[in-house]
Amino acid sequence: MVSARDELQAAVSGHPGSQLLLGQERLVRAVSFPGWLESWVLLVQGAQTSLEVLRDAWVWRARPPWASSSQHWNMWSICEFLLVTLLSLVLINYMKMQWSARPLPPGPSPLPLIGNLWTLKFSLHPDILNQIAKRYGTTFTIWMGQTPIVVLHGLQAVKDALVSLSEEMSGRPVAGYAKALARGRGIAVTNGHIWRQQRRFGLSTLRNLGLGKRGLESRIQEESRCLVESFASNNGKPMDCNYVITHAVANVISAVVFGHRFSSDDVTFQKLVEGNDYLFVSLGSKWGRLYDAFPWLMNRVPGPHQKAFGKKEYLEDFVRNELKYHQENVNPEEPNDVIDYYLAQITKTKDEPDTTFDYDNLVQVVIDLFIAGTETTTTTLQWALLFMLVHPEIQEKVQNELDAVLETSPVYEDRKRLPYTNAVFHEIQRYANVSGAGVPRSNIKDITLNGFHVKKGTIILPDLGSVLHDPKYWETPNQFNPNHFLDKDGNFMSNEAFLPFSAGHRVCLGEQLAQIEMFIFLTTLLKTFSFRLPEGVTEVNTNYILAITLKPHPFKICAVPR
Numbered sequence: 001m002v003s004a005r006d007e008l009q010a011a012v013s014g015h016p017g018s019q020l021l022l023g024q025e026r027l028v029r030a031v032s033f034p035g036w037l038e039s040w041v042l043l044v045q046g047a048q049t050s051l052e053v054l055r056d057a058w059v060w061r062a063r064p065p066w067a068s069s070s071q072h073w074n075m076w077s078i079c080e081f082l083l084v085t086l087l088s089l090v091l092i093n094y095m096k097m098q099w100s101a102r103p104l105p106p107g108p109s110p111l112p113l114i115g116n117l118w119t120l121k122f123s124l125h126p127d128i129l130n131q132i133a134k135r136y137g138t139t140f141t142i143w144m145g146q147t148p149i150v151v152l153h154g155l156q157a158v159k160d161a162l163v164s165l166s167e168e169m170s171g172r173p174v175a176g177y178a179k180a181l182a183r184g185r186g187i188a189v190t191n192g193h194i195w196r197q198q199r200r201f202g203l204s205t206l207r208n209l210g211l212g213k214r215g216l217e218s219r220i221q222e223e224s225r226c227l228v229e230s231f232a233s234n235n236g237k238p239m240d241c242n243y244v245i246t247h248a249v250a251n252v253i254s255a256v257v258f259g260h261r262f263s264s265d266d267v268t269f270q271k272l273v274e275g276n277d278y279l280f281v282s283l284g285s286k287w288g289r290l291y292d293a294f295p296w297l298m299n300r301v302p303g304p305h306q307k308a309f310g311k312k313e314y315l316e317d318f319v320r321n322e323l324k325y326h327q328e329n330v331n332p333e334e335p336n337d338v339i340d341y342y343l344a345q346i347t348k349t350k351d352e353p354d355t356t357f358d359y360d361n362l363v364q365v366v367i368d369l370f371i372a373g374t375e376t377t378t379t380t381l382q383w384a385l386l387f388m389l390v391h392p393e394i395q396e397k398v399q400n401e402l403d404a405v406l407e408t409s410p411v412y413e414d415r416k417r418l419p420y421t422n423a424v425f426h427e428i429q430r431y432a433n434v435s436g437a438g439v440p441r442s443n444i445k446d447i448t449l450n451g452f453h454v455k456k457g458t459i460i461l462p463d464l465g466s467v468l469h470d471p472k473y474w475e476t477p478n479q480f481n482p483n484h485f486l487d488k489d490g491n492f493m494s495n496e497a498f499l500p501f502s503a504g505h506r507v508c509l510g511e512q513l514a515q516i517e518m519f520i521f522l523t524t525l526l527k528t529f530s531f532r533l534p535e536g537v538t539e540v541n542t543n544y545i546l547a548i549t550l551k552p553h554p555f556k557i558c559a560v561p562r
């Protein structure tokens, strides 16, 4: 076989323009798909030849050796060559995308390099995904740049994958940015053995913490009393409730993981909450996507992603300090929080060769619980208060039911005696749809989805928003309507399409904690205050802001004591 270098040399000794064309020709031959391997060899050879020509042109400047004294390097040829090379590369890239799209479910045609990013407006907008589903059905493919994502739309498609193929669908795609932040540790962005061990530990610890007299519920009740004080201190004046709710929710997680709460004046705690918030937002940012695409480069350039790494370090130091305190002061016989349980687990498993329980994983598990549990719950509670402002008649009906039923501080068990309140809280979660299009998964084995063969390792997005608004399961999917959860006699009625926490092996780890928390916070607040719009304000924006969660626009609220 004649090597690229031999061909180049032959060309150099021949016609002056032929070496320019050689690289082009190889690139064009690569497009004609002789086969994957051959195609790549030609592509690499084409690029190599082209680079060598350019290098020589640079070294010899305006006078290459084959040129006679009157012949000068023609800049036009270089420009022409570069243009054709570029176009060829774009064309190759496009054809490769089309080629790899063949076995995947149908979807809008991707553009070279950017895929469907333009159509998607560079994010996973629920309305756009709806439009695509109308055209291509419940299982379709979109391209985020060069990466195909199979989207599952509506309850049936999501259930067929997450529930019927729970094990196969239990992978999490871990792109560059999340990987760099979590460094392969913890629960939310790990896979395989490490994920299984850490997740199992997380679940059993949350269950253990729910029991006993210092159980989760009494901690949440304690926090709800502090939240009431924060609202009350504003004396019914207009306030932005984001800050107080975020602190209350972060304090519940603090109680779970560190075993104690923090005063909202505590500067270190404020920095923890702020860092946690920053990291969560940055995970969904454009800088994060740039990092996914060019990790080597992004590691070397400044930007908000570098700030996120700094915040992550602060969070890690914070957790390590707590860890040290626990090691020095806590009785291992009486575990009281996640750190205590984890330390006991490290000791218990230290001689097991395949153990993944160590201090680094401990730190990441704690951070995962903070990141996954704070923003989602805070945002849902914000939506809850916003919907109460927009639907004062619903707020009043809930309050009447609470007055009639509750005599003492609410406990989660009370939901069974409060069917209307329970229905309203479920409807808040359904309608708010804080997880938007959901969290991506990947399949750990080859599977068939809706008749399409999907190869192991494909990114699959179970669109949870489409389930929570699936017209087959909700009478008025686009209206806030508590009747979605009530039967004709006014009893609470569950709905199989209520999946805000997802489903299957990777279902939200904090589902129960979040539900208890939201129930106790909201019942306590609505029993104590009437929530009203500030005087003179007649309208509220109920559209969402598309961040990593679907967030409400900032709003002011008056908490008037009842």
Ligand code: HEM
Pocket: 172, 187, 188, 189, 199, 253, 368, 369, 370, 372, 373, 374, 376, 377, 380, 434, 435, 438, 439, 440, 441, 464, 500, 501, 502, 503, 505, 506, 507, 508, 509, 510, 511, 513, 514
């Ligand atoms: C309203 C509140 C919440 C909502 C709507 C929510 C929703 C979700 C969703 C949709 C997922 C992705 C599941 C999947 O991969 O399909 C998830 C994962 C997760 N959530 Fe939540 N969540 C909430 C609260 C919490 C809380 C309070 C905690 C912790 C205490 C928590 C911890 C986690 C963790 C650790 C994961 C990753 C699980 C894994 O990858 O195995 N979440 N959550």
